[in-house]
Amino acid sequence: MRVLSGIKPTGRLTLGNYIGSLRNFKAFQNENEVFIFIADLHALTLPIEPDFLRSNTRDLVAFYLAAGLDPKKCVIFKQSSVSAHAELNAILQNFLYMGELSRMTQFKDQSLKMDQNAIGLGLFAYPVLMASDIVLYDSKVVPVGEDQIQHVEITRDLVNRFNNRYGKILVMPEAKVTKVGARIMSLSDPTVKMSKSNEKGDVYLNDSPSVIRKKIMSAVTDSGNEVKFDPENKPGISNLLTIYAAMKNISIIEAESHFKESRYGDFKKAVAEAVLEEIVPFQERYKSILNSSLVEEVLEDGAIRASKVANITLNRVKKTVGLL
Numbered sequence: 222m223r224v225l226s227g228i229k230p231t232g233r234l235t236l237g238n239y240i241g242s243l244r245n246f247k248a249f250q251n252e253n254e255v256f257i258f259i260a261d262l263h264a265l266t267l268p269i270e271p272d273f274l275r276s277n278t279r280d281l282v283a284f285y286l287a288a289g290l291d292p293k294k295c296v297i298f299k300q301s302s303v304s305a306h307a308e309l310n311a312i313l314q315n316f317l318y319m320g321e322l323s324r325m326t327q328f329k330d331q332s333l334k335m336d337q338n339a340i341g342l343g344l345f346a347y348p349v350l351m352a353s354d355i356v357l358y359d360s361k362v363v364p365v366g367e368d369q370i371q372h373v374e375i376t377r378d379l380v381n382r383f384n385n386r387y388g389k390i391l392v393m394p395e396a397k398v399t400k401v402g403a404r405i406m407s408l409s410d411p412t413v414k415m416s417k418s419n420e421k422g423d424v425y426l427n428d429s430p431s432v433i434r435k436k437i438m439s440a441v442t443d444s445g446n447e448v449k450f451d452p453e454n455k456p457g458i459s460n461l462l463t464i465y466a467a468m469k470n471i472s473i474i475e476a477e478s479h480f481k482e483s484r485y486g487d488f489k490k491a492v493a494e495a496v497l498e499e500i501v502p503f504q505e506r507y508k509s510i511l512n513s514s515l516v517e518e519v520l521e522d523g524a525i526r527a528s529k530v531a532n533i534t535l536n537r538v539k540k541t542v543g544l545l
Contacts, residue, residue, distance in 0.1 A: 224253045225360035225394075227351075230277040234284055236413035236424035236496065237405030239503075241366050242468045247289035249364070255295035256527060257285055258356050262300045262307065263350060265469075266343040283424060284316040287506035292494075296530075298352065298523030305531035309353040312538060316379050317349050323504065326371055350375040354534045357531040359392040365402050368397050368414070387541045391534075405464060408440035411456035420495060432498050437493040448488050459483075463494050468495040478513035494504070499544065 226246065233314040234243070244372045249255050278299065284298060315421050322328065325348055332340050343350075345389050351372050353361055356379075363373050373396035380391045409422030416423065424436050433443050443455040450473050452459045510516065539545045 222253045222362060222471075223256070223358055223360050224249050224362045224363050224364065225256045225258075225355060225358050227258045227263070227354055228281060228364060229260045229263050230274055231264045231267070231282050232277075232416075234426045235405070235415045236426070236500070239288070239500070240405055240464065242364065243288040244284070244499075245364060246295070250291060253362070255290075256291065256360070256530075257281070257295060257297045258303075258354065258527070259297075259299045260354070263347065264363050266341060266347055279511070279516050282519060283507050283510040286421040286510050287503050287513040288517065292476075292522065296523050296526045297519050297528050298527040299520055302385065302397065302524035303357075303527045303531050305357055305528065305535040306353055307539060309357055311317055311348045311506060311530075312542060312544075313353050313356075313379060313383070314346060314349045317352070317375065318463050321375060321378070322346060322348060325375065326368075332411070335445045339475070341523070348375050349379075350371055352379050354392045355394050356380060357534050359530075359534060360394050361392060362397050363394050364397045367398055370398065372544075390537060405467075406456065406460040408436055408460070410479065411441060424496070427507070430501055430504075433500065434493045438489050438497065440489060442485050442489075448477065448483050448484060450474075450477050461489065463507075465492045465495050468492075468499055 226242070228238075228242070246255060246257065258279050259450070261274060261278055264274055265409055282297060286292070290297065322345055324541055328345060328347065331344060354374065355376050365373060374392060380393050381390050405530075407422035408424065412474050421436070421439075424433050428436070439459060440461060442457040445455070446542050447455075448458055449461070450459050450462050462473055462476050462480075466473050469476065480491070483491070538544060
């Protein structure tokens with residue numbers, strides 16, 4: 222089965238990204254055909270410094286490799302290095318409608334923060350390019366966070382619309398959300414998602430071990446002294462339990478039972494140790510990869526391999542609509 226996932230190089234990756242995405246791909250690659258791309262074209266929908274885009278792209282590839290992805294078993298590439306993404310986007314933009322795009326949660330949230338006279342077309346049409354990314358590789362499974370399910374759903378609408386008109390041309394994708402650790406919240410405000418932008422509440426993957434420990438020990442907790450999973454009434458403790466369960470690969474119930482008699486301080490220490498036990502070796506692998514030429518080699522090879530697959534779908538679509 223073919224699995225596809227992309228990530229925007231627009232911010233520093235957090236522990237939430239690691240738990241909800243990075244660490245899961247290693248399991249996929251042994252039994253599936255995995256395509257991982259750095260969504261650098263998507264990164265241009267909002268202002269971004271060129272130097273940061275370049276360096277962060279390299280960081281992301283190193284993070285994926287450090288997390289256990291084997292470039293011999295999977296394909297890692299930059300979106301901009303495979304021209305089929307932009308070309309298919311130009312075709313499929315005619316199969317999604319302005320009303321649908323204007324209702325997308327991401328667009329509504331972002332546009333509210335902006336000058337209404339300065340909203341770029343790329344931000345509005347973001348789902349079209351994302352749909353193109355997905356269908357190019359005939360992907361049946363698309364691992365996503367909960368906040369990205371809507372994008373897969375609109376892709377499914379597009380596939381239905383296209384196939385109803387031309388026949389079975391595009392493969393129908395399905396979103397796959399990780400059950401444990403799918404949504405890691407901010408340590409300073411457990412009512413909002415860890416989001417790459419909160420220095421105090423986010424644990425970054427390149428934070429030093431001492432900083433990671435300090436952030437977890439400073440995490441907001443709740444009234445009372447019981448370590449119990451109750452997102453509504455105890456969001457802080459519930460978030461820490463989710464992190465612990467994910468790092469230990471156990472259920473929330475098992476994690477909760479383990480700390481039944483624990484105080485908040487001891488509980489936080491255990492969460493910090495569980496995180497560092499896995500993140501410190503991960504960081505060492507990441508630094509070693511960055512100091513080599515592996516990132517460039519992987520991206521060059523990935524672009525060639527991805528293009529071969531993407532161009533098959535692109536040419537099939539072009540022939541279907543009459544461009545070939």
